[in-house]
Amino acid sequence: MAMNDEQLDAEIMKLDLGARARLAEKLILSLDVPSEEENLRLWVVEAERRLRIVREGHATEIPAEEIFRRARQAIS
Structure with a gap:
């Protein structure tokens, strides 16, 4: 049944x-998991999208050192 x-x-x-x-x-x-090639293609598309957002002024860049400082501060 x-x-x-x-x-x-x-x-x-x-x-x-x-x-x-x-x-x-x-x-x-x-x-279904994307193939390695498809996964890479999707990441390139995402990286280009993020770069476009920064270049258009819709997001601000934060230096990696600042991100790491904030992360360390958050977990201590």
């Missing part, structure tokens, strides 16, 4: 935490 989504969800929620975690991992791994 086939289950509908609600029935499947209910059955999954009956599983113990470890079984649900393993199932979640399997489901995540089953998702």
Whole structure:
């Protein structure tokens, strides 16, 4: 007998935490992951978008040293 989504969800929620975690991992791994080339292409597109935003004056640049100083301050 086939289950509908609600029935499947209910059955999954009956599983113990470890079984649900393993199932979640399997489901995540089953998702389509972009190839290395596609991932690189997407990062280039994003880098170009960010550069355009800075050049158009919609964002301000913060030196890396300042970012690291703020990060160290936040965790200390």
